Amino acid sequence: MMPSARPIRMNKDDPMRPNAQPVASHFINGRYVEDTAGTPIPVIYAATGERIAQVHAATPAIVEEALAAAAAGQKIWAAMSGTERGRVLRRAADIIRERNRALSELETLDTGKPMQETLYVDATSGADALEYFGGLAGSLTGEHIPLGRDWVYTIREPLGVCVGIGAWNYPTQIACWKGAPALACGNSMIFKPSETTPLCALKVAEILHEAGLPAGVYNVVQGMGEVGAALVSDPRVAKVSLTGSVPTGRKVYAAAADGMKHVTMELGGKSPLLIFDDADLENAVGGAILGNFYSSGQVCSNGTRVFVQKGIKEAFLARLKERLSTGVVMGDPLDEAVNFGPMVSERQMEIVQGYIAKGVEEGARLVHGGGRAQREGFFLEPTVFADVTDGMTIAREEIFGPVMAVLDFDTEEEAIARANDTAFGLSAGVFTRDFTRAHRVIGALEAGSCFINSYNDAPVEAPFGGSKMSGVGRETSKEAIAHYSQVKSVYVRMGDVEAPF
Numbered sequence: 001m002m003p004s005a006r007p008i009r010m011n012k013d014d015p016m017r018p019n020a021q022p023v024a025s026h027f028i029n030g031r032y033v034e035d036t037a038g039t040p041i042p043v044i045y046a047a048t049g050e051r052i053a054q055v056h057a058a059t060p061a062i063v064e065e066a067l068a069a070a071a072a073g074q075k076i077w078a079a080m081s082g083t084e085r086g087r088v089l090r091r092a093a094d095i096i097r098e099r100n101r102a103l104s105e106l107e108t109l110d111t112g113k114p115m116q117e118t119l120y121v122d123a124t125s126g127a128d129a130l131e132y133f134g135g136l137a138g139s140l141t142g143e144h145i146p147l148g149r150d151w152v153y154t155i156r157e158p159l160g161v162c163v164g165i166g167a168w169n170y171p172t173q174i175a176c177w178k179g180a181p182a183l184a185c186g187n188s189m190i191f192k193p194s195e196t197t198p199l200c201a202l203k204v205a206e207i208l209h210e211a212g213l214p215a216g217v218y219n220v221v222q223g224m225g226e227v228g229a230a231l232v233s234d235p236r237v238a239k240v241s242l243t244g245s246v247p248t249g250r251k252v253y254a255a256a257a258d259g260m261k262h263v264t265m266e267l268g269g270k271s272p273l274l275i276f277d278d279a280d281l282e283n284a285v286g287g288a289i290l291g292n293f294y295s296s297g298q299v300c301s302n303g304t305r306v307f308v309q310k311g312i313k314e315a316f317l318a319r320l321k322e323r324l325s326t327g328v329v330m331g332d333p334l335d336e337a338v339n340f341g342p343m344v345s346e347r348q349m350e351i352v353q354g355y356i357a358k359g360v361e362e363g364a365r366l367v368h369g370g371g372r373a374q375r376e377g378f379f380l381e382p383t384v385f386a387d388v389t390d391g392m393t394i395a396r397e398e399i400f401g402p403v404m405a406v407l408d409f410d411t412e413e414e415a416i417a418r419a420n421d422t423a424f425g426l427s428a429g430v431f432t433r434d435f436t437r438a439h440r441v442i443g444a445l446e447a448g449s450c451f452i453n454s455y456n457d458a459p460v461e462a463p464f465g466g467s468k469m470s471g472v473g474r475e476t477s478k479e480a481i482a483h484y485s486q487v488k489s490v491y492v493r494m495g496d497v498e499a500p501f
């Protein structure tokens with residue numbers, strides 16, 4: 001916990017776990033650093049609205065310290081062998097798994113997501129990324145290209161100092177999804193978490209260094225957009241990876257272009273989920289629940305436009321309503337019986353409430369929820385609108401909350417055309433028992449991360465990322481290596497040079 005804050009409430013059964021809480025605002029050059037001259041950023045527990053900690057935004061001096069440390073640390077790190085680098089990442093993965101419960105509690109306090117989720121999805125997926133990219137680090141090589149007597153060889157080189165900027169919905173996972181491939185390739189990283197969830201990335205940095213990372217290779221600085229902007233525009237930075245909204249993505253991409261920097265953009269979505277008449281009803285309802293209400297709907301890839309074929313529509317709505325009425329357990333997210341938490345912040349709750357009001361105003365049929373829960377904290381009821389039409393605001397704009405829009409359709413061609421009629425292209429899903437159709441439909445949908453008879457699975461082995469306005473580049477999987485390294489090509493002439501004069 002931060003020195004100026006009230007204590008973070010930890011699990012009373014096991015309150016004394018070592019290193020459970022970060023001890024200062026920033027982590028630079030292998031240690032925690034504080035500078036109270038920076039703007040205070042309160043950390044609010046979304047389930048109660050109480051302030052549980054406070055960090056300070058990075059001052060220009062802190063930003064400079066992080067950049068200098070990252071530039072120096074990167075040289076030391078890149079000089080190590082891939083196998084040595086991988087060993088550090090895999091050791092960090094082991095430590096994260098050992099401390100999963102404490103880290104999950106911190107994630108819950110940072111975001112308000114229920115322990116029922118954070119115990120299985122957050123620190124664990126961060127550990128998966130560190131283990132996976134740690135495993136790849138020793139085999140990142142170039143190629144030998146024979147050209148008769150001459151030949152070319154390529155060298156896969158790190159980019160240098162990378163900046164990661166995170167959203168608030170998955171703070172540990174995002175810190176690891178960006179950090180693990182960056183570090184595997186021999187880069188260093190400066191990570192700026194969202195000001196809404198500043199705590200978890202500090203623990204990632206602490207654990208990486210405990211695992212043997214040289215000082216300066218993974219740094220965390222706090223702050224609002226301006227700190228991110230200062231990092232992006234610095235000439236020492238070679239690459240920027242942002243997870244955030246499309247408007248922020250535009251700004252960061254433009255700033256990066258000014259310095260001709262590499263970018264990865266993981267941005268928003270308004271993804272379609274197509275449910276055909278022949279789908280397994282229970283699985284389709286389950287997929288729609290996962291794709292709209294997990295993390296209280298604060299997931300970028302959510303299938304928030306649920307296109308249901310007319311023959312199954314009323315059965316789908318009836319079963320969905322039944323499962324939402326009987327299955328949702330709202331309450332303190334630290335209680336493991338709870339499966340539905342609050343919005344991350346009061347502001348996000350108000351944004352979502354605005355969209356719900358818009359849905360009603362524009363004539364969608366509210367079939368479930370729609371209100372703020374009668375309890376402390378920023379809780380909204382899981383909300384379902386039916387009879388949504390393509391032009392409605394709730395069918396066009398990313399809401400980032402527990403609001404499902406159900407639209408209906410007659411034919412496959414019509415559903416595909418309407419599903420693709422959006423500027424976003426992050427994810428898409430289809431539920432059908434007809435496998436020929438499943439592959440045909442997925443082939444026609446304009447999206448980067450797709451699902452057949454499932455929704456929102458994100459194993460580290462699979463590429464994740466969007467097309468169209470949802471972003472550029474891919475995180476996770478071998479694909480990420482290309483986005484954190486560059487190839488040097490070397491022509492080797494074995495004979496004499498034939499010059500024209």
Ligand code: NDP
Pocket residue numbers: 165166167168169170192193194195196223224225226227228229232242243244245246247248249251252265266267268269299300301398400426465466470471
């Ligand atoms: P924002 O776009 O508001 O912010 C993202 C990050 O960028 C924050 O850390 C923010 O700082 C920072 N930032 C803001 N302005 C600038 C700037 N000019 N230069 C540099 N950095 C800046 O997104 P949210 O945090 O509200 O997250 C929700 C969004 O993220 C949704 O649109 C969601 O779809 C998307 N997202 C995408 C994912 C993907 O993988 N495709 C995954 C998760 C979320 P601060 O907020 O502290 O001011």
